[in-house]
Every structure is written in C-alpha cells, then in structure tokens.
Amino acid sequence: MAALGLGPAQIESALTAASLAPSVHNSQPWRFRVRRDRVELHPDPSRKLAATDPEDRELRLSCGAALFNLRLALQSMGVRPLVSMLPGPDAPGALAVVRRGGTMKPDDESRALLDAIPRRRTNRRPFLEAAVDPRQRHALVRAAELERSWLHVVTTPEDRALLKRFVQQAHEIQLGDQGVQAELAAFTGDRPGATDGIPPASAGIRPELQDEWAFRDFHGPRRHPGKDYESDPLVVVLCSFYDGPLGDLQAGQAMQRVLLTATTHGLSASFLSQPVEVRRVREELRRSLGGMLVPQTVLRLGFSTPVPPTPRRSVAELLIASEEPAPL
Numbered sequence: 001m002a003a004l005g006l007g008p009a010q011i012e013s014a015l016t017a018a019s020l021a022p023s024v025h026n027s028q029p030w031r032f033r034v035r036r037d038r039v040e041l042h043p044d045p046s047r048k049l050a051a052t053d054p055e056d057r058e059l060r061l062s063c064g065a066a067l068f069n070l071r072l073a074l075q076s077m078g079v080r081p082l083v084s085m086l087p088g089p090d091a092p093g094a095l096a097v098v099r100r101g102g103t104m105k106p107d108d109e110s111r112a113l114l115d116a117i118p119r120r121r122t123n124r125r126p127f128l129e130a131a132v133d134p135r136q137r138h139a140l141v142r143a144a145e146l147e148r149s150w151l152h153v154v155t156t157p158e159d160r161a162l163l164k165r166f167v168q169q170a171h172e173i174q175l176g177d178q179g180v181q182a183e184l185a186a187f188t189g190d191r192p193g194a195t196d197g198i199p200p201a202s203a204g205i206r207p208e209l210q211d212e213w214a215f216r217d218f219h220g221p222r223r224h225p226g227k228d229y230e231s232d233p234l235v236v237v238l239c240s241f242y243d244g245p246l247g248d249l250q251a252g253q254a255m256q257r258v259l260l261t262a263t264t265h266g267l268s269a270s271f272l273s274q275p276v277e278v279r280r281v282r283e284e285l286r287r288s289l290g291g292m293l294v295p296q297t298v299l300r301l302g303f304s305t306p307v308p309p310t311p312r313r314s315v316a317e318l319l320i321a322s323e324e325p326a327p328l
C-alpha cells in the first residue's frame, strides 16, 4: 500500500486521519483506492441515506471533510497534496484524486489542525453560558474563507428567530417522514460492537419541546432538572458559493477546517442540519441569505464538557482493491 513516496504505515496513518472525519449519522460514506502515484477518494454507495440525503449532498460534505483530514495528514508527512476534485475519466466515480505535488514543511497552523483531528467531536450536550469571543469567531470565519467557502454568523435577533423557525419547520417535516426516522433509528441507540452510528454516550441529552432550538433526538438520557441548553450559542451557517457536487466537496473541506479550528480554540460544536436537509426549507433559508450563497450546514458552537469518541470502521474495510471496479 505504498503510495505518493510514502510507506504503507504512513499511508495507513493518513487514511486513519481521513476516517476520523464527521459524517451524517456517522455513516462514514467514504472509500479509498490507493495506487502508487495517487490516493482516490470514492463515495461508498452502500452507505447512502436515501431519505435524509436524497441528493448525496451531505455524503459529499462528509467526504470533503475526510479529504481535508487526508490533506493535513499528507502535509505532516512532507507531501504537498495536489488535489483534483471530480476528476472524471481519470478516476471514474472518484470524488477526488490526491497526487504528490512536491514536498513541503507543514506550518504551525496545519500541525495544530492535525493534532485536533482525534480531539474533534460532535458535542450535543448543553454548553456553558460563556460567549465565544470575537477573536475566536474571526478564526472560524477565516477558516471557511481559506477553503473558498463562507461562514454566515447569525448575529441579529431577527436572523436568529428566522433560523430557529426554519430548524423547527424542517424538524417537524422530518418527524413525519418515516424514511428519515428509519435511517435515524438504524444508526442510533445501543448497538454492541457497531463500528458506525451514534452510541448513547454521544447522544447528548434528550431534546424537549420547550428547547429553544429543535435538536435531533438520538435517544440520549432524560435530563436532570435545570439541565437545559445554553441560552445563547454561537450559530453559524456554512455556505458554498455554488450549488452542486463541487460546491459540496469544497464546503465539506471548509466545514472540517472550521470544526478543527474550533477544536484548537477549545470550542465544542454540534449540528442543526434539518433546514438544509429539507429542500423546501433549504430554498427559504437560501433566499433569506440573499439568494447567492448556498447553505450547506448549520453549526452551534460554544464551550462544553468533553464527550467520548464515536466508533470508526477500520482502514482495511475502507480500501477498494485495485482489481475491483470503481463504485459508481
């Protein structure tokens, strides 16, 4: 499995880093084909979520996040990653191909982001009543910009009320959608030995009707009296500049740079994806942002207590054998 001038152990370590990316329901919808001159990133069609993510948009966001981790890991090994996104006939079915574009020494920022990969987690617990300071907010905005994306920070009470309404509307639509609920159930709860999904320890507390934001219910424990969500989290909408697979992949990389940057600042993050998953609500959200930006994911950020990691499939399971046809 030697590739890009690196030995098998280094390639395995780079793919392990890639696999620690976040993904919808921890579905880990990625696979890799390793050749001497390249690493190909493919979607895993067996891990699509047809009801929750009918256009595979979140699948590509997740794969974009894995690609960002892979880039960081290769940089730390001295490889300057040359990335072709949606390479077409060059690698049929691949979302991206990474080649060796020369050598490089990673800077301090890349090292800090790489170190943050195993520490980053989705934290669904209530956050502390402490505000994210402007310097940290600026770092998150810059992280999205560096990956050619846009972070819309929800600041005004009107924006906040509108977004909350979109979350609520979409949440209710999804509650009534049996397909969405079945996919959620398939990845939630106590599943001994599972290498995917969201275990009870990562589920956060059970959402309740009076909560300000409608959180998805991953069957966490009922809360103790007084254990409510924070009153004023930082809420941001990560956007791409264009619609379609390329915008999704770009946004996935930006999402991961934002999440890792947050981790380096001691911030926790969780997602509020309902309004971007329900097409009708997503269009309304898009219009509310001026019509040009494409909303890709909604994040809640703040300070919290540590949460345990979620499981991952082994690298061996993620590899496409060279003779196997590419999964289209």
Ligand SMILES: Cc1cc2nc3c(=O)[nH]c(=O)nc-3n(C[C@H](O)[C@H](O)[C@H](O)COP(=O)(O)O)c2cc1C
Pocket (backbone or CB within 6 Å): 020, 021, 022, 023, 024, 025, 026, 027, 058, 061, 062, 065, 120, 121, 122, 123, 124, 197, 198, 202, 216, 270, 271, 272, 273, 274, 297, 309, 310
């Ligand atoms: C595109 C995308 C959308 C997500 N949407 C939600 C969501 O709406 N609610 C939620 O609690 N978690 C959401 N997640 C978080 C995943 O469930 C989480 O990444 C996965 O369980 C792996 O856990 P980890 O992030 O702690 O590694 C989303 C993740 C991604 C990448």
